[in-house]
Amino acid sequence: MRIGVFICHCGTNIGATVDSAGVAENAKSLPDVVFATDSMYTCSEPGQDGIIRAISEHALDGVVVAACSPRMHEPTFRRAVERAGVNRYMFEMANIREHVSWIGKDKEANSNKAFELVRIAVEKLRRNRPLTPKYFPSTKRVLVIGGGVAGIQAALDCADAGIEVIMVEREPSIGGKMAKLDKTFPTVDCSSCILGPKMVDVAQHPKITLYACSELESVSGFVGNFEVVIRRKATCVDNTKCTGCGLCAEKCPSKKSFDRFNEGVGTTTAINIPFPQAIPKKAVIDKSFCRQFVKGKCGVCAKVCPTGAISYEQQDELLTVQVGAMVAATGYDLVDWKVYSEYGGGRYPDVVTSLQYERMMSASGPFGGHIKRLSDGKEPKNVVFIQCVGSRDVSIGRPYCSGFCCMYTAKQAILTKDHIPDSQSYVFYMDIRSPGKGYDEFTRRAQEEYGTQYIRGRVSLIYPKGDRYIVRGVDTLAGAQVEVEADLVVLAVGVEAAANSPHLAEKLRISYDKFGFFMESHVKLKPIETNTAGVFLAGCSQGPKDIPSSVAMGSAAAAKAIGLLSKDMLESDPQIAQVNINRCVGCGKCINVCPYKAIREIDFRGQAKAEVIEAVCQGCGLCNATCPQGAVQLSHFTDNQILAEVEALCRC
């Protein structure tokens, strides 16, 4: 074998604390190494050209690059050696940046360790075999999980590109949080007027199938060929018959049901259509309030329904679909602000969340667009907004900024003045964070044109006095305690990952951070991808985002899915397990440990043997480690290769 070794300086990243030239010189002594050199930036164009030139000049059939993490540039170098005519699996990488130069200052020790890592890589490479990927067809269908604005955008973009879309939404209607908003910043245009048409497009697009009141039950398979089971929850209404006429809700005697869509501002009926623009516009029964379920008798809706769509016996339904890619766009929920006793902890009716306030202001909300207090129905004059409720607060485990509260608070202050011209708004803030196009101008407008008083400081206590509330806080710019009499207090409640996000992440086999937000593949360069091929992220499921960013991310996720499924055949990774049938004793241990169900038992001339289903195997190696006979071997990571690495290290 003829091996070439390339030691990277990575500018000063490696060069400052590793003697790259010395390591290259030493590498020449390693077995089968016929060429070794150092280069300033191996990943750059001249660097890659150097590898290609060396391969042809020295007739190399294997290459080791000692540089950064393989997560960073292994694909880059594999492509380079392939361009020079060498199989891409005849390449090994030694990580001398993250594992050496960045973590130690002693140049001599670092250089020794770098050389050891190079030696390990060379020993492994000597046992590498050329591997060839196989090709398999993919299902040209995308699953979008979550029908908020990010999911809607992803679905429409995919569908417009001609790819079938299945959208799963947990709630009875799509639209997400944006559908609840009255207006949107910084243009103050009507939220449902800009979102509504997109929701209608989803309903009418021939390429999109929408399942509302549904959740993901399970996922199996792999990129290009996922098999997804969807649970369609019983709504007790037959959607094929329901025309959305609303007669059932009109006659429903249980009128005190919790109004989820209106965030508990006002009440609704047990059978209801969440809001006039709902998509799908189908009635849904809330069993926790429906008399038929709570008391065992009622049946009014079934009697009045002109199409006979009510079915109290309806059961959950499981539906299996095949998809090639998935977009997770599950959005966010509000932090439970009731942990803050100082804000009343939910004891005071006129201390409301920002989302409740949106419903109170909305023309299609329970108050018809006339802001009034929940306690006595009076129009408030003094409105106090408190920002960062549940954001940037280490004490409740929410250290991050929710990103958009500064902006919507300014919007709500402006709208308050529009609704009630003789009102006065106050905003308690920590910092005004408005780094977007037209955003800072907007917060200034709230202050300068609308006379909103911004007070820099936190609120320590809200308490009722008479029919008003005293909001006590600190003005840190004036260095003084302030007390504001308020008729209404609006809390800018922060964002947390949607309920059950970690549970969904585990089903999708993607990572999530300690707050439950889904993890992107690379925080800067791969913000849409996850570590599971074929699963993409959009919107607040990845972290707090405003509407423009969510829409952009929805389009980006669609572009990724379209790009993936635009190929007729997808390439499989050849780094998978293989069974040596002569050694296999058919004990079946590998079948039990395989998390992907990629091994099955076959009958081979009357004997039980294991067989790997190549298209399903993900190359995790559990079977390899479990097999008592060493019969299952993971290609590219065989026992012999790993032992050779260990031996090389022990010899150092």
Next chain:
Amino acid sequence: MSRNEPFGYYPGCSGQGTSAEYDSSTRAVCAELGMKLQDLEDWNCCGSTPAHTVDHSLSTALSARNFVQAGKQGLFDIVTPCPSCLKNMRVALRNMSDEHIGPQASKLLGGDTLQEGHTIKSVMQVIHEQVSANEIAAKSIRPLEGLKVAPYYGCLMSRPQGLMQFGDPENPMVMEEILAAAGAEVLPFPLKVECCGASMGIPLNEAVTRLSGKIIDLAAALGADVIAVACPLCQMNLDLRQGQINRAHKTHFQLPVMYYTQLLGLAFALPHNELGLDKLVVDPQPVLDKLANQRRAVANAMQTEGAA
């Protein structure tokens, strides 16, 4: 710890002077509830605010000595009516295992060493833990029916949260539950854990008249007949300084400020001299009158009912 075994009782300095009525009413109520209180022998001041503002080791040693004294009597579970003493004594227990303060304080204790296993709680918390609401109701032969009470804990009963372990630091409910069991109409009192101004009454009187003024103002606005308190210093600021507050704000409040133990004592029909009602500055007579009228109204109603 059951209430049949005696608790070590630490009255605190205030209990000997400004809050003698808190001390006597606490003893009377505890006796009625069957809680045995055994006085600590040769106890000393907990150090109060001055000690820890000057020297943490000194403050720790002063409080720790009381535990040492209790230990000599075989008393390990101490109760005290005063939240400030409670805070100092709990800080002392914590500080004794601090690597810097602990050894210095031990040195100040002379030959005595602090044993393991000491606890201290407020009398209020122990009553809440040991006596059921039903039992309090049963003991309340003259229930506080119709009496509107604003419960005021002061800043210290529930804070610091980790040290005091008294439920939600912003919204404790212990006093509410006890007084409601005794028949009172306990008002939701939003300023229940606000500062009264504490010892600022002497160096910066305005702070006390302003802060305590807000508390009285709100209690009156809510229609309270009486403010129930659990801290000697709060009681003094709200009661003794109510005249100063009235002068500062040109108000005319005459709102009685009573220890919760005095109110419990009234419900239990304990002798007034044991409850020290004569020690109060703002006359509690309106409270007594209201209770008496209420009783009379109930008796009349029953009589009429009986006659009919």
